[in-house]
Amino acid sequence: MKLKKVYLDNAATTLCDKRVVDAMIPFYTDKYAVASSDFSHSPGIEAKEALDKAREDIANKIGAKFREVIFTSGATESNNVAINGIAMANKKKGNHIITSSVEHRSVKEAIEALEKEGFTVTWLPVSKGGFVSVDDLKKSIKKETLLVSIQHANQETGTVQDINSIGNICHKKSVFFHTDAALSFGRIPLDVKKAKVDLLSITAHKIHGPKGVGALYIRDGLGIVKCMYGGFNEFNKRAGTENIPGIVGFAKAIELIEPNEIKYIEKLKERLYDGIKKELDAVQLNGNQKDTLPTILNLTFRFVEGESVILHLDMRGIAVITGSACFSRSLEPSYVLKAMGLSHEEAHGSIRFSFSRFNKEDEIDYTIDAVVNVVKKLREISPITPDN
Amino acid sequence: MPLPYSEKVLEYFKHPKNVGKIENPDAKAKEGSPACGDMVTLYLKVDEKTKRITDIKFESFGCASNIATGSIITELAKGKTLEEAKKITWKDASEELGGLPPVKVHCSVLAVDVLKAAIEDYEERHGLVKEHVKTTKEIVLKRLKHVMNPIVGLDIVKTNIVNDVNVKEGSISVSMGIPRDNQFSKNIEEEVKERLKRLWDIKKVEVTFDEE
Numbered sequence: 001m002k003l004k005k006v007y008l009d010n011a012a013t014t015l016c017d018k019r020v021v022d023a024m025i026p027f028y029t030d031k032y033a034v035a036s037s038d039f040s041h042s043p044g045i046e047a048k049e050a051l052d053k054a055r056e057d058i059a060n061k062i063g064a065k066f067r068e069v070i071f072t073s074g075a076t077e078s079n080n081v082a083i084n085g086i087a088m089a090n091k092k093k094g095n096h097i098i099t100s101s102v103e104h105r106s107v108k109e110a111i112e113a114l115e116k117e118g119f120t121v122t123w124l125p126v127s128k129g130g131f132v133s134v135d136d137l138k139k140s141i142k143k144e145t146l147l148v149s150i151q152h153a154n155q156e157t158g159t160v161q162d163i164n165s166i167g168n169i170c171h172k173k174s175v176f177f178h179t180d181a182a183l184s185f186g187r188i189p190l191d192v193k194k195a196k197v198d199l200l201s202i203t204a205h206k207i208h209g210p211k212g213v214g215a216l217y218i219r220d221g222l223g224i225v226k227c228m229y230g231g232f233n234e235f236n237k238r239a240g241t242e243n244i245p246g247i248v249g250f251a252k253a254i255e256l257i258e259p260n261e262i263k264y265i266e267k268l269k270e271r272l273y274d275g276i277k278k279e280l281d282a283v284q285l286n287g288n289q290k291d292t293l294p295t296i297l298n299l300t301f302r303f304v305e306g307e308s309v310i311l312h313l314d315m316r317g318i319a320v321i322t323g324s325a326c327f328s329r330s331l332e333p334s335y336v337l338k339a340m341g342l343s344h345e346e347a348h349g350s351i352r353f354s355f356s357r358f359n360k361e362d363e364i365d366y367t368i369d370a371v372v373n374v375v376k377k378l379r380e381i382s383p384i385t386p387d388n
Numbered sequence: 389m390p391l392p393y394s395e396k397v398l399e400y401f402k403h404p405k406n407v408g409k410i411e412n413p414d415a416k417a418k419e420g421s422p423a424c425g426d427m428v429t430l431y432l433k434v435d436e437k438t439k440r441i442t443d444i445k446f447e448s449f450g451c452a453s454n455i456a457t458g459s460i461i462t463e464l465a466k467g468k469t470l471e472e473a474k475k476i477t478w479k480d481a482s483e484e485l486g487g488l489p490p491v492k493v494h495c496s497v498l499a500v501d502v503l504k505a506a507i508e509d510y511e512e513r514h515g516l517v518k519e520h521v522k523t524t525k526e527i528v529l530k531r532l533k534h535v536m537n538p539i540v541g542l543d544i545v546k547t548n549i550v551n552d553v554n555v556k557e558g559s560i561s562v563s564m565g566i567p568r569d570n571q572f573s574k575n576i577e578e579e580v581k582e583r584l585k586r587l588w589d590i591k592k593v594e595v596t597f598d599e600e
Contacts, residue, residue, distance in 0.1 A: 305425055307451040311401065324425060324451075333425070344538055345422040381407040381455070383429040383447035384422055 006318045006363040010206070011155060011183060011296050011354035016249070017208040023252040024210065027245035034241055047244055054251035061254050062200065063191040064217050070234040071247050074214035075182035076106040077227075078201030081238070082178045082216055083110040085224030086147055086199065087119065090176070094146035098122045098175075100132045101339040104155050107180055111149065120144070129288035130159030130340050138169050147176045153184035156323060156336040156352055157287030158296030160188065167196035176222075182206060182214075186257050187293055192217055199224075204246065208356070209253030213246035261357045266294035268355045268364050273297055275368035280375055282386065286337060286350055297353045298323075298337075300346045301371075303385065304378040309351055312374040318367055323350040345384075393452055394486035401452040406462035408445045415510035419502040423538035423575060426450035426495045428458055430502040434510055439470045446502070453492035457499035460484045470507050476500065494542065501534060512586055523587045525553045528560055531587075535579040538572045544580075559592035560584055568597040 007015070027050065033043035035051045052066075059069045072078045087097070099111050101123045115121045122140045124132050132150055141148070148170050153160045163179050170177035178199035181190055186207040192200055199222070203214040218224060218237070230239035277283055282302035301309065306322025313320055323334030324347065333347035342350070353367070393401070410416075410431035420427040427450065433443035444466050446458040460481050465473040478500045482488045488496050511517050521527070529545055537547045544550050544564075551565040562580055566573060577595045584593045 303449065305450050305454075308401070308455065311398075311452050315398075315402065343423065344425065348422070348425040381404065381447055382449045383418070383427055384449050 004317050004363065004366050006359070006367055008353045008355060008359065008363075008367065009319045009321055010356040010359075011158075011352065012321065013205045013211065014208045014356050015358055016205070016210050017253060017256055019256060020209055020249045020252045024245040024249040027248050031244075035244060050248055051242055051244055054247045057251040057254060058202075058215055062185070062202070062217060063193045065220060067235060068192075068217055068220055070216050070218060070237050071242060071250075072214045072216050072238065073212050073243075074205070075104075075180060075201045075203035076214075078203070078214050078216035079104065079106040079178075079180050080110045081224070081227040082199040082201060082218075083107065083114070083147070083149060085227055086176050086178065086222070087114050088225040089223045090146055094144040095119045096122070096142060096144040096146060098124065098137060098140055098145060098148045098150075100124045100126060100150055100161075102126050102130060102154055102156075102159075102336045103149065103151050104180055104182065107149055107151065119146075124150075126159075126339050128341050129291075130154055130157050130286075130336075131288070131291070132161055132166075134162055134165045134169065137166060141169070141173050141175055145173070145175050147178060149178040149180070151183075152179050152181040152190065153188070153293045154287070154296075154336060155183055156296075156334060157298045157340070158183070158293035159287050160184065160291045160293060162291075163195045163197065167194075170198075171196040183293060183296070186254060187262060187295055192219070198222055204250035204253055207253050207257065208358075210246045210249040213243055213250045215250070258357070262294055265355045265357060265359075268359055268361065269294055269297050269353075271361065271364045272353060272355075272368060273299070275365065276371055279368070279372040284346070286340065286342065286346075295355050297355075298350060299353070300342070300350045301375045302346070302349055303382045304375055305348050306350055308378055309349075309371075309374055312378070313367075313370055316370045316374075318370055320354075321352050322348075323352070324348040392489035392492070393456075394488075396484075396486040397452060397456040397488065400456035400459040400485065404448075404455050404459040406445050406459065406466070407447065409447065410443055410445050415506045415513060417502050417505035417509050419498045419505060419534060420450070421536055421538060421575060421579065422449055423536075423572060426454050426498055428454060428499050428502045430458075430462070430506045432506050432510060434470065436514075441465050441468055441470070441473055446499070448499075450498070451492065451495050453488050454495040454499055456485055457481050457488070457496035458502075461499055461503050465503055470510065474504065474507055476503060505534070509586075512588075517588060520588050523555055523560070523589050525555055527587070528553050528555060528562070528584060531583045532562070532580065535576060535583055538575065544576065558590055559594065560587075560590055561594040561596065563596045564598070566598060570597075573597055 033047045035048040036044035059066050176198045180201045182203045185202040198219045200217040205211040228239045284300045286298040306324030310322050323337045337347040413431035414434045415432040418429045430446045444462045448455045448458050533543045533545045535544045537544045549565045551563045554561045581593045
């Protein structure tokens, strides 16, 4: 059989669309001037127009105003700037932060750093499906609460939080609300005004845009500490020469999202899940059937270890990842899966498949065959069986 | 990141030798636990007269280094006498495999340990333990190094969760520095008892937890 290359790690990053690259190239080779707001020279004005247009497009996409979007190097920076920026600018208002136990590392570690600086933090648990309880969140808001940071969708399981309810609660209680929408942006409806968010992080490379570009939505009038000194760029919030080719690519990637693409991706996910379930016992879904991203499927194959599974799949040309400790540098299994109540053994056998519009149905069928084959083979040599 | 494994490791991982069970084995042993992410069982058939290993099989719930090491040590041990097989080390296995990544030492050591444990099992079952050394705290600690602490995936001695060990008149008491309501306390207790109960001069093994 011919070896196929099947990339199913689209929650990590995606292929940069050729049309995005084409849109970017002129801004390296031809229109390469620095964007300038005051008149300097024509190329500078041209660059500024491109920057403005991209900002306008992205603002429109999330229901924000032009002035409410600043460009960053990606969601990790956006998360750091949002959390640090709001905490440092509002220390007097309070020192309590509420977040969940399944956030992306860039949120988790930024908040842990503040914890060391003297902030108190409530790490909300999640249900088996990965959901934060909105009631619990409401109850944990106190007088000193400054910020709530809850992700829109989870990076490992795709579980989607009810950010509209959370945002409304925060708004009523006058608490700042930040959400990390790196995985959900461009995939499911997202409107900053509806969700009443104060800060929102997004990134380009997960929607077939270039790497190294992201954006942070900062609600009008919200004060955050300037995150980079050295100029007035990005409404005096982040100094430095703008990555115009990247930003143009980001806007192009958004423009290229087709209305039907999500339905198509959802079908791929269902096809893979159904195909695997038909052939294998003891497969469990990590996450939830409803309120989940169509782009992510996280499964545990009982009685086998994830690193062995992904290595076998890699030899067959299939790229996926596992929550197994053997795969991580820390030798610790995924904290997200553990927070959802999975045992170590269940986390060790977890595999994340994540899809994009570039995946094809025959790739899914090839993957089903490979997964079934590999898991059966590994179960044959496993000392763990359903009986022990 | 390129794969951290040598071609030989990958070859054994793809096509492991001597995998499976042996019905009515003369000896068997288990190392690791599912909670740690690695577990190996090993089965032996031994010729009673010559004490040669006539058949050997292993099962693995583990990563590539675990499977490859299990495969190589069973190949190395097959046909050897128990005394010869005892001398197989992790270094031998690693050399045969063209090196193992440092981060994977723990997973591959298990496969070597399980061979030693199976040989011990055979000797204990067949009354071959020649010198009955009196069990001491050191001997107990040495055995406890084979019990994994699933919280971090390293052994319970190295991770300092064994507070104290007392050996007195045929009974051992191990006090653990984790509370009983820890999710792994039961798992650890069973493993500790399993490791210690076969010591020839021990009749009782007791495990206590913090604040008991």
